[in-house]
Structures are given as C-alpha cells and as structure tokens.
Amino acid sequence: xxxxxxxxxxxxxxxxxxxxxxxxxxxxxxxxxxxxxxxxxxxxxxxxxxxxxxxxxxxxxxxxxxxxxxxxxxxxxxxxxxxxxxxxxxxxxxxxxxxxxxxxxxxxxxxxxxxxxxxxxxxxxxxxxxxxxxxxxxxxxxxxxxxxxxxxxxxxxxxxxxxxxxxxxxxxxxxxxxxxx
Amino acid sequence: xxxxxxxxxxxxxxxxxxxxxxxxxxxxxxxxxxxxxxxxxxxxxxxxxxxxxxxxxxxxxxxxxxxxxxxxxxxxxxxxxxxxxxxxxxxxxxxxxxxxxxxxxxxxxxxxxxxxxxxxxxxxxxxxxxxxxxxxxxxxxxxxxxxxxxxxxxxxxxxxxxxxxxxxxxxxxxxxxxxxxxxxxxxxxxxxxxxxxxxxxxxxxxxxxxxxxxx
Numbered sequence: 001x002x003x004x005x006x007x008x009x010x011x012x013x014x015x016x017x018x019x020x021x022x023x024x025x026x027x028x029x030x031x032x033x034x035x036x037x038x039x040x041x042x043x044x045x046x047x048x049x050x051x052x053x054x055x056x057x058x059x060x061x062x063x064x065x066x067x068x069x070x071x072x073x074x075x076x077x078x079x080x081x082x083x084x085x086x087x088x089x090x091x092x093x094x095x096x097x098x099x100x101x102x103x104x105x106x107x108x109x110x111x112x113x114x115x116x117x118x119x120x121x122x123x124x125x126x127x128x129x130x131x132x133x134x135x136x137x138x139x140x141x142x143x144x145x146x147x148x149x150x151x152x153x154x155x156x157x158x159x160x161x162x163x164x165x166x167x168x169x170x171x172x173x174x175x176x177x178x179x180x181x
Numbered sequence: 182x183x184x185x186x187x188x189x190x191x192x193x194x195x196x197x198x199x200x201x202x203x204x205x206x207x208x209x210x211x212x213x214x215x216x217x218x219x220x221x222x223x224x225x226x227x228x229x230x231x232x233x234x235x236x237x238x239x240x241x242x243x244x245x246x247x248x249x250x251x252x253x254x255x256x257x258x259x260x261x262x263x264x265x266x267x268x269x270x271x272x273x274x275x276x277x278x279x280x281x282x283x284x285x286x287x288x289x290x291x292x293x294x295x296x297x298x299x300x301x302x303x304x305x306x307x308x309x310x311x312x313x314x315x316x317x318x319x320x321x322x323x324x325x326x327x328x329x330x331x332x333x334x335x336x337x338x339x340x341x342x343x344x345x346x347x348x349x350x351x352x353x354x355x356x357x358x359x360x361x362x363x364x365x366x367x368x369x370x371x372x373x374x375x376x377x378x379x380x381x382x383x384x385x386x387x388x389x390x391x392x393x394x395x396x
Contacts, residue, residue, distance in 0.1 A: 032255040
C-alpha cells in the first residue's frame with residue numbers, strides 16, 4: 001500500500017500519510033476497495049504459512065505415533081485360568097481403564113481377547129461362544145470369535161485383538177495388536 | 182455504479198418546517214427494514230419551534246469507521262459512508278458514541294447499527310435520496326452545484342465542521358448565509374451561544390402586559 005494510492009479516500013486522524021500509520025490501521029482500512037484488496041504478497045504469505053502449518057502438523061502426528069509405540073505396553077493380570085469355564089467370558093479394561101475388552105475362553109487352554117468396541121460405531125460387542133461369533137446389536141454386525149474378522153453387517157475392519165500370555169495359572173494381557181484393515 | 186460526483190447533498194436547516202416528510206419517506210425504504218435513518222431535531226426546544234433534519238454527513242475521515250472494532254463501517258469510492266455490514270457489526274455502540282453528529286442508531290433487536298447511507302440504492306442509479314425527493318421546502322436538496330447556485334443565491338455551502346480540536350470535512354454540504362465570513366461551522370462553540378429564538382413564555386408575558394396597558 002503506497003502513500004500515493006488512488007484508492008485511499010480517508011485521512012487518518014493525525015493527518016499523516018497512510019504509509020506512516022500503525023500497522024493495525026493499514027490492516028483494517030476504512031475504504032471499501034481496500035477492504036476487499038489482498039496483495040499478491042499477502043496471499044503468497046498466507047499460502048506458505050498455511051502449508052507450513054500443515055507440514056508441521058503432519059510431523060507432529062508422526063512424532064506422537066512414534067512416542068506411543070516406543071513405550072512398553074503394560075502387563076496386566078486379567079484372571080486365573082480356573083475362574084473361567086470353557087466358553088466363559090469376562091470383561092476387563094486394557095490398556096487404560098477407559099477401554100473395555102472381553103476375554104473368551106474357547107477351549108481348555110485357548111483364550112482370545114478383543115477390544116469390545118465394534119469397529120463400525122463403537123457399540124460394545126457381545127460374545128456368543130456357542131455360535132463362534134461376536135455380535136454387535138446396534139446394526140447387526142457380526143465378527144468371527146476366533147480371529148476378530150468382520151463377517152456380516154456394517155463393520156469392515158477386524159476387532160483389535162489383545163495379546164495374551166499364560167503364565168502358571170494366570171492370564172495376562174501384554175499388548176494390543178493394531179487392527180489393520 | 183458509484184454515486185455521481187457532480188451531484189451533492191445540501192442541507193439547509195433554516196428552510197426546515199418540521200413537517201416530518203423526510204422521516205416518513207425514509208421509513209418507507211426497504212433497505213433498512215422500515216426504520217427511519219433521519220432524525221428531526223428541535224434546535225432549541227424551549228425557545229423555538231425550529232427543527233433541523235439530521236442525516237449522515239458522510240465525513241471524508243469518518244469517526245464511526247475509525248472507532249469500529251469490528252471493521253464493519255466502510256466508505257465506498259464515491260465517498261459515501263455505508264451503513265454497518267450486517268455480518269460484521271457486533272452492536273458495540275462505539276460508532277453511536279463516537280459520531281460527532283449523532284447519526285448512527287443502534288437497533289438492539291437486530292443487534293445491528295444502521296445509519297443513513299444517502300439512499301445508496303437510489304443515488305447510485307442517479308435518483309434523489311428519499312428525503313430530498315419529498316422535502317417540500319427543499320431543506321434537504323440533492324442536485325448539481327449549478328442548480329444550487331440558481332436556487333440559493335443568498336446562501337453558500339460549507340462542508341467543514343469543528344468539534345473542539347477535531348475538524349471534520351464532509352461530503353454533505355451545509356448551507357450558511359453567503360455574507361457570513363466563517364470558513365467552517367464551529368459546532369461546540371455554538372453550544373454556548375445564546376439561543377436563536379425568543380423565549381415563548383417571555384413573549385406571552387409581554388403580550389399580556391401590552392394587553393393590560395391598552396385596556
């Protein structure tokens with residue numbers, strides 16, 4: 001914005017030219033035409049800074065992910081083997097107290113555990129060991145009890161599986177396998 | 182289309198007869214939702230029935246726009262100070278308090294300041310503003326300078342006003358007597374001058390005295 005700008009109609013209160021006005025006065029001009037005017041330099045600056053912000057954001061997400069994977073997953077005792085009969089289920093919270101998971105005893109020494117949130121809209125799924133399914137009542141989603149893969153209904157991704165470890169007569173959760181589509 | 186630069190708005194408060202025609206004409210316009218943007222002021226209500234129309238003077242450096250924190254008041258290339266942009270106005274009343282002429286009016290139901298924009302919808306297509314088209318005494322006159330000179334041989338227009346230390350130049354012209362030597366209207370000084378009319382009560386008393394003397 002040059003002082004000899006023909007679009008400049010107003011005179012600032014101190015009578016000085018527009019080029020000597022404080023920055024805020026230049027940024028918020030009173031003239032209609034100036035208000036709608038964006039200089040090429042301002043536009044370029046906006047584009048560069050915005051794309052820079054996106055790049056920084058992407059790296060921040062990457063870094064956060066990296067940090068998350070770095071930490072050892074907690075080891076948590078879920079139940080004793082004797083506490084569940086074959087076909088029995090138990091709800092527990094892992095890896096944090098807000099994530100419900102379900103443990104199902106399939107056979108003598110076969111256990112599986114999944115996050116209880118349906119991969120469609122996060123309704124809690126209900127295990128049906130008698131048919132070998134996990135059933136989501138919200139939209140009739142059906143998962144395979146043995147692998148966690150979606151079988152029917154709207155869900156397209158498998159349930160996140162919790163890694164288990166049998167030690168003595170106890171079952172421990174030792175990690176979550178990221179559900180990859 | 183911008184408002185023609187050959188034409189100007191001339192206010193001659195001395196010709197105002199207080200008929201309120203301009204106020205009524207202003208309310209009939211659709212662009213400001215039936216509200217009148219004109220106020221008809223009584224110059225000195227106790228002493229005189231004289232009125233004067235107050236329309237936006239369209240300052241070259243509008244104080245209302247200067248103080249607007251939301252950047253809502255804009256001046257177009259033809260020097261017309263537009264009413265507040267609806268999406269921007271935050272109804273903060275700054276312009277109402279800042280305008281030396283007292284023109285902006287806050288409409289709290291609408292959360293919007295609305296002020297006279299010299300009937301931009303009309304003047305930009307070369308029509309007279311509503312008020313100037315109805316004024317029977319032409320206290321509000323919109324036309325070319327040549328027309329004005331023929332119609333008002335004993336007056337001349339001024340467009341600078343002084344409020345304390347603030348000098349304001351306006352797009353709208355104010356008519357003053359031709360032989361008056363002033364270059365601007367010193368508004369705040371006029372506040373301390375004696376009134377233009379007579380005290381009506383004094384007149385009544387004087388009349389009674391005269392009646393008593395003759396009887």
